[in-house]
Amino acid sequence: MNSTLATDLLPWFDRHGRHDLPWQATTPDGQRASYRVWLSEVMLQQTQVATVIPYFLRFTEALPTLPDLAAADEDRVLALWSGLGYYRRARFLHRAAQLCVERHGGELPRDFEALAALPGIGRSTAGAILAQAHGLRFAILDGNVKRVLTRYHGIEGHPGQGAVEKQLWERAEAHTPHQRVADYTQAIMDLGATVCVRTRPLCLACPLTGTCVARREGRTAQLPTPKPGKTLPSRSTTMLVLRDTRDRVLLERRGPDGVWSGLWSLPEAADHEAAWRQAQAHAHLDDARPLPPFVHVFSHYRLAVEPLLFDGATAHPAIADNARLRWYARDEWPTLGLPAPVRTLLETLHPPLASHTSHSR
Incomplete structure (x- = not known):
């Protein structure tokens, strides 16, 4: 050639x-x-x-x-x-x-x-x-x-x-x-x-x-030949944003498999009811409010996320002995490997009010 x-x-x-x-x-x-x-x-x-x-x-x-x-x-x-x-x-x-x-x-x-x-x-x-x-x-x-x-x-x-x-x-x-x-x-x-x-x-x-x-040959628009298209499947999850009165958030290290493996992320549940049960297993709490939902697109599926904020949570003592679950303060977030959408979500959180007002479930 x-x-x-x-x-x-x-x-x-x-x-x-x-x-x-x-x-x-x-x-x-x-x-x-x-x-x-x-x-x-x-x-x-x-x-x-x-x-x-x-x-x-x-x-x-x-x-x-x-x-x-x-x-x-x-x-x-x-x-x-x-x-x-x-x-x-x-x-x-x-x-x-x-x-x-x-x-x-x-x-x-x-x-x-x-x-x-x-x-x-x-x-x-x-x-x-x-x-x-x-x-x-x-x-x-x-x-x-x-x-x-x-x-x-x-x-x-x-x-x-x-x-x-x-x-x-x-x-x-x-x-x-x-x-x-x-x-x-x-x-x-x-x-x-x-x-x-x-x-x-x-x-x-x-x-x-x-x-x-x-x-x-006038084929610049046709080449390279596109990959055969396919519709991305959709999945949904509820992310638990448990925040205590010291403005710490509970994060969970993800396992070795799947997306975001090994990163610190928010605990997840299938829906709001499951989110409540899981949140109560992690902390004493009496407040929850939805945060704006968002969609994150991976290469092989779309993930619809509904964040649920549990403010004023009090950690169960057992959490301290769990290496996969830890409370992290706001100034520690930049030092962690966090998925981009989770980091963005956390950065949109305002500090909790000095006097926390509880709302019923």
């Missing part, structure tokens, strides 16, 4: 690419720090650059090196990640850092197989780390690159299908140049993120417009 794509793309990148992203800072030897590249690649999975930048800056300020990340406790890592979603990424990141300390001298390995074997990395992320941090010739295939290559070559079929993805990997490998690999890797990601976007691509500004099959 000829190198038209890379030849046309690199001059565009020099003029129009993104060169000042925080993870692009170089070390004294002129290379990018592999830890920062890795962190950015994991954060950017299914998340846009503009959203990632403040999280990246906060994360690297708190945990500036890989050994710092490895030594941090999980709650701190999840608290720094809170709001980015897909929390499994954070747990994999944490575990991979610990494995690097145990097996690789506190650094990400430069061997592709060893790097790709770490939790949460895989083929494309490993390639991005080695290409951008060390200039090694490895291809990448994230969502932006899939879109560019699908349109450039006019490839039919959903990119997530095995046969289509295999074709895309072959194209990605062939197009990756032998020089300026780091720049090329950033360039093709930038092109997908800023020009060859999902809807209404800016073809007139694209350096590949003269050789792009989808542009030539």
Whole structure:
């Protein structure tokens, strides 16, 4: 395969690419720090650059090196990640850092197989780390690159299908140049993120417009082929907001399975009656009022949430001995790994009145 794509793309990148992203800072030897590249690649999975930048800056300020990340406790890592979603990424990141300390001298390995074997990395992320941090010739295939290559070559079929993805990997490998690999890797990601976007691509500004099959055949709106649609199922839950007179809220650490696994969240019940029974098992109380309901959309279902506020609760003594249930004060919430909608809900709570007025059930 000829190198038209890379030849046309690199001059565009020099003029129009993104060169000042925080993870692009170089070390004294002129290379990018592999830890920062890795962190950015994991954060950017299914998340846009503009959203990632403040999280990246906060994360690297708190945990500036890989050994710092490895030594941090999980709650701190999840608290720094809170709001980015897909929390499994954070747990994999944490575990991979610990494995690097145990097996690789506190650094990400430069061997592709060893790097790709770490939790949460895989083929494309490993390639991005080695290409951008060390200039090694490895291809990448994230969502932006899939879109560019699908349109450039006019490839039919959903990119997530095995046969289509295999074709895309072959194209990605062939197009990756032998020089300026780091720049090329950033360039093709930038092109997908800023020009060859999902809807209404800016073809007139694209350096590949003269050789792009989808542009030539008028198929940019049809490619990539969409994933077969399906209706998201809906679920509902009642979240218990138990708050005591010291403005502490009862939080529960979720189990290892399911959504928000390992995060601190609010206790849940199937409905208001079950919520009352569960709340009374946790605390003495005589007041409850509904808070505004909301819907949170996961990748595989929609969750309708009805929060129920129990104010002026008094904890049962047994709660103190329960590691999964704890009362947390308002100033402690930022230090916890909380799901974004739960954090938002808690932040909307006003401090309780000094004189609490009870209402009957």
